[in-house]
Amino acid sequence: MIYTSDLRDRIFNLLESQSLAVLATQKDGQSYANLVAFAVSDNLQTMIFATSRSTRKFSNIQSNSLVALLADNRLNRPADLKDALAVTAIGKAMEANGAEKEKLSSMYLDKHPHMSDFISSPNQALIRVNVSKYIVVSNFQRVLEMNVDE
Amino acid sequence: MNEMVVPADLAKDHDNNFFGGKALALGKMIRGGFKVPFAVCLGTKAYDQFVDSTGIRGRIMLELGRKRFEDMRWEEIWDTSLRIRSLFNNTPMPDDFKKFLQEVIEPAFKDKAVVVRSSAVGEDSANASFAGIHESFVNVRGLESIIDRIKLVWASLWSDGAMLYRNELGLKVEESSMAVVIQEMIQGQRSGVAFSVNPNDNSQTVIEAVYGLNQGLVDGSVEPDRWLLDRKTGSIINHFQPARDKIVTLSSSGVAIKPLIAELALRPPLNENELAQVYRLVLTAESIFGAPQDMEWTFDGSDLYALQSRPITTPAKDNDSSRIWHMNLRRSFDSLKKLSIKIEEELIPGMIIEAVVSGDLKGLTNQDLAQEIEHRAEIFQKWDEIYMTEFVPFAHGVRLFGQVYNDIMKPKDPFEFVELLAESEMLSLQRNAMMEGMVARIKETSDLPGSLPLSCDEILNKMMDAFLKKFSGSFGGDLLARDGLLKILLEMTNYQAQKRIIDANGLINSKKAFLAHFRGEERKNAEELLDLAKASYRLRDDDNIHLGRIQANLAEAEKEGAKRLGLLHSISGVEIVKALRNPHYVPRNDMLPPKRSDKATPRQLVGQPAGPGIGSGPARVLRESSDLYSFKSGEVMVCDAVDPNMTFIVPLCSAIVERRGGMLIHGAIIAREYGIPCVTGVPEAVELIETGDMLTVDGYLGVITINRINPEKMK
Numbered sequence: 001m002i003y004t005s006d007l008r009d010r011i012f013n014l015l016e017s018q019s020l021a022v023l024a025t026q027k028d029g030q031s032y033a034n035l036v037a038f039a040v041s042d043n044l045q046t047m048i049f050a051t052s053r054s055t056r057k058f059s060n061i062q063s064n065s066l067v068a069l070l071a072d073n074r075l076n077r078p079a080d081l082k083d084a085l086a087v088t089a090i091g092k093a094m095e096a097n098g099a100e101k102e103k104l105s106s107m108y109l110d111k112h113p114h115m116s117d118f119i120s121s122p123n124q125a126l127i128r129v130n131v132s133k134y135i136v137v138s139n140f141q142r143v144l145e146m147n148v149d150e
Numbered sequence: 151m152n153e154m155v156v157p158a159d160l161a162k163d164h165d166n167n168f169f170g171g172k173a174l175a176l177g178k179m180i181r182g183g184f185k186v187p188f189a190v191c192l193g194t195k196a197y198d199q200f201v202d203s204t205g206i207r208g209r210i211m212l213e214l215g216r217k218r219f220e221d222m223r224w225e226e227i228w229d230t231s232l233r234i235r236s237l238f239n240n241t242p243m244p245d246d247f248k249k250f251l252q253e254v255i256e257p258a259f260k261d262k263a264v265v266v267r268s269s270a271v272g273e274d275s276a277n278a279s280f281a282g283i284h285e286s287f288v289n290v291r292g293l294e295s296i297i298d299r300i301k302l303v304w305a306s307l308w309s310d311g312a313m314l315y316r317n318e319l320g321l322k323v324e325e326s327s328m329a330v331v332i333q334e335m336i337q338g339q340r341s342g343v344a345f346s347v348n349p350n351d352n353s354q355t356v357i358e359a360v361y362g363l364n365q366g367l368v369d370g371s372v373e374p375d376r377w378l379l380d381r382k383t384g385s386i387i388n389h390f391q392p393a394r395d396k397i398v399t400l401s402s403s404g405v406a407i408k409p410l411i412a413e414l415a416l417r418p419p420l421n422e423n424e425l426a427q428v429y430r431l432v433l434t435a436e437s438i439f440g441a442p443q444d445m446e447w448t449f450d451g452s453d454l455y456a457l458q459s460r461p462i463t464t465p466a467k468d469n470d471s472s473r474i475w476h477m478n479l480r481r482s483f484d485s486l487k488k489l490s491i492k493i494e495e496e497l498i499p500g501m502i503i504e505a506v507v508s509g510d511l512k513g514l515t516n517q518d519l520a521q522e523i524e525h526r527a528e529i530f531q532k533w534d535e536i537y538m539t540e541f542v543p544f545a546h547g548v549r550l551f552g553q554v555y556n557d558i559m560k561p562k563d564p565f566e567f568v569e570l571l572a573e574s575e576m577l578s579l580q581r582n583a584m585m586e587g588m589v590a591r592i593k594e595t596s597d598l599p600g601s602l603p604l605s606c607d608e609i610l611n612k613m614m615d616a617f618l619k620k621f622s623g624s625f626g627g628d629l630l631a632r633d634g635l636l637k638i639l640l641e642m643t644n645y646q647a648q649k650r651i652i653d654a655n656g657l658i659n660s661k662k663a664f665l666a667h668f669r670g671e672e673r674k675n676a677e678e679l680l681d682l683a684k685a686s687y688r689l690r691d692d693d694n695i696h697l698g699r700i701q702a703n704l705a706e707a708e709k710e711g712a713k714r715l716g717l718l719h720s721i722s723g724v725e726i727v728k729a730l731r732n733p734h735y736v737p738r739n740d741m742l743p744p745k746r747s748d749k750a751t752p753r754q755l756v757g758q759p760a761g762p763g764i765g766s767g768p769a770r771v772l773r774e775s776s777d778l779y780s781f782k783s784g785e786v787m788v789c790d791a792v793d794p795n796m797t798f799i800v801p802l803c804s805a806i807v808e809r810r811g812g813m814l815i816h817g818a819i820i821a822r823e824y825g826i827p828c829v830t831g832v833p834e835a836v837e838l839i840e841t842g843d844m845l846t847v848d849g850y851l852g853v854i855t856i857n858r859i860n861p862e863k864m865k
Contacts (some may be wrong), residue, residue: 007750077324078207078208078211078324079211079323079324080211081208081211081212081215082211082212082214082215082323082324083215135753139215139216139217139756140212140215140216140756141754141756141851141853142754142755142756143752143753143754143755144750144751144752144753144838145750145751145752145753146750146751147751
């Protein structure tokens with residue numbers, strides 16, 4: 001059971017515990033979903049991931065920056081219905097550059113040290129998502145929302 | 151399929167995970183040369199196959215996933231357990247699996263009566279005794295009945311007691327599984343239990359014996375002869391002889407308690423020679439198992455059968471009084487009957503007397519008011535305790551009936567049985583009828599040309615006086631209550647309550663259909679059980695109403711105290727009393743609401759489905775009694791607990807949402823009476839939902855969807 005009093009901690013712990021999230025993007029009315037290795041800031045306001053500039057997701061973000069990310073801790077067992085926690089982040093994606101890119105890269109590599117070669121390739125973009133809201137699903141159907149952009 | 155089913159003699163140590171402790175013990179006894187009734191063991195794989203192939207495993211997870219187990223009230227655990235039992239009961243055995251069971255059961259037992267026993271993994275080990283927690287069924291005959299009972303034994307893995315116990319032991323629910331022993335039924339003429347070591351004195355052995363079957367001894371309804379023997383020599387140290395008057399024998403299905411014939415009442419069930427045989431049996435068992443044993447045995451003629459053996463477990467320390475309290479709720483039919491008389495003749499009348507308060511609080515000095523608050527608090531505390539120790543266990547009468555009804559009728563809705571109980575006139579329904587009378591009067595007079603203001607209508611005023619006198623409770627006797635009542639009555643005149651007409655014929659038919667399953671003596675018992683359940687159901691409501699009045703009396707006195715001191719409601723009665731007695735005392739704010747995150751907003755909340763139907767409308771969150779008077783027809787009532795004094799506005803509600811959980815609590819009972827969708831047991835309902843939020847309440851699934859129209863309100 002997620003209570004409102006520990007909602008923030010539960011979101012943070014879940015996002016810290018998962019290395020991959022499903023990214024949802026859209027272009028010309030067609031939605032698209034794929035997995036990304038992500039990291040989250042301590043204040044939950046920023047999520048980051050890296051992608052090649054030639055990917056479909058990058059192209060989609062260029063065309064529509066409103067994205068969603070979903071991370072969860074399901075184990076593909078019947079008890080998931082009871083125990084799994086899913087967190088959806090809704091926000092706006094943009095490529096990070098300059099000093100900001102450096103700062104965010106270091107935050108990203110803290111979580112994914114093995115990705116250092118991956119993100120240093122010149123064709124890679126580091127994408128920053130400014131999260132406006134988290135939607136947390138526990139107990140199969142209990143849904144709480146939390147705004148973080150204030 | 152030898153992991154699925156084996157004859158008991160082949161159940162070996164390493165099979166414990168497949169066949170459970172009881173089967174393992176039978177295997178050991180047979181191999182040790184004991185005379186044991188023939189048995190086959192259905193392994194945990196059979197359970198797993200059933201719950202996986204039918205989807206029950208996932209559905210159990212959904213049931214248990216509604217909220218944390220620790221957060222469930224005793225009633226919610228009961229309800230969850232009943233719903234799970236109903237899942238097992240109503241799900242047919244898949245054809246191929248049934249064929250498999252037929253090939254095992256029919257050649258093994260033909261048309262003989264059998265006992266279907268639980269054999270849970272970890273059960274009857276030295277560390278954990280599940281004795282009496284899981285179910286066993288005696289005198290079961292024929293493939294269909296045996297299969298039905300197997301499913302119920304599996305379901306007992308999810309009985310309230312079993313869930314609480316596993317939770318206490320820290321066992322994961324998803325890893326729980328259950329094996330079953332199907333054993334030939336021996337119709338012993340003398341039976342009993344034996345402890346190789348007396349738990350109170352390790353130099354002794356204890357043997358207890360009754361005439362007939364030992365079910366009466368095990369459940370406490372027949373008092374046994376009891377011998378204390380010298381453990382080393384077997385010589386008798388002491389023989390306690392009860393008034394032998396009852397015997398448990400087989401009935402057409404199951405067992406029945408009957409009077410013992412006078413001739414047998416005069417002599418003990420065992421002679422010295424037989425006593426010595428039982429003594430040797432239990433000591434041999436101890437040497438085979440390598441630990442002191444607690445055995446069940448029976449004599450069929452001169453043949454002594456060992457029925458089961460388990461290690462003696464020391465009673466658990468009183469480290470979880472809530473579980474012990476909970477387990478004590480399981481009362482037998484006889485003790486419920488006695489409790490019924492006590493409640494109707496002694497406790498309820500006592501409550502009614504103590505709910506009457508005299509005198510005008512405003513006329514009291516501060517010292518006297520402090521004393522009055524303490525006096526009322528004392529009365530409330532006393533009845534609150536009686537409520538937990540007497541009224542709540544009595545509510546179990548409803549459960550007992552519900553379980554019997556569900557086992558026999560297999561209804562789709564596990565709470566269908568409630569309809570058979572609802573014909574009794576409850577106090578809250580009387581109250582609602584009085585309100586309907588007043589509404590009719592208002593409609594009648596306002597239709598008259600040139601009608602006077604309502605306050606001048608003498609007849610209406612008298613009706614309101616009578617109402618407030620009878621149901622003052624949290625209304626109190628002040629003008630605010632009178633105005634509030636009038637507001638609600640006016641609201642009711644504009645709203646056609648959707649009261650469901652209970653189909654009297656349908657009700658009579660379901661009662662007949664239920665009773666038609668019983669014959670002779672059993673029919674009489676079934677009728678008695680139904681009557682007991684009706685009394686239990688009716689009093690469930692009345693006790694709450696009277697307790698509500700007693701609590702309101704206390705609140706009224708505390709409110710007067712707080713008013714005089716210029717304090718807020720967040721001060722406890724204890725602090726108010728201190729401040730009334732001592733003008734220099736500065737009371738502490740000791741009842742502040744818990745801190746919560748201000749940014750979380752609910753989108754969808756989950757509770758227990760307590761009244762079927764879908765309802766939607768704006769929320770009216772009841773935080774204090776004055777919120778009641780603002781209630782508008784068509785709103786969804788959201789509250790911490792439907793107080794008995796709140797139920798009069800139920801006819802105006804489009805749905806009910808309650809933090810407190812349970813199917814047989816006030817909100818749920820009244821919602822069902824009116825056919826209003828209801829979800830109970832919603833954690834933080836009152837904190838999260840705001841008055842004005844648009845709610846859709848799904849009373850089938852126990853889900854509330856929240857649409858907050860004005861996002862500014864979230865901040």
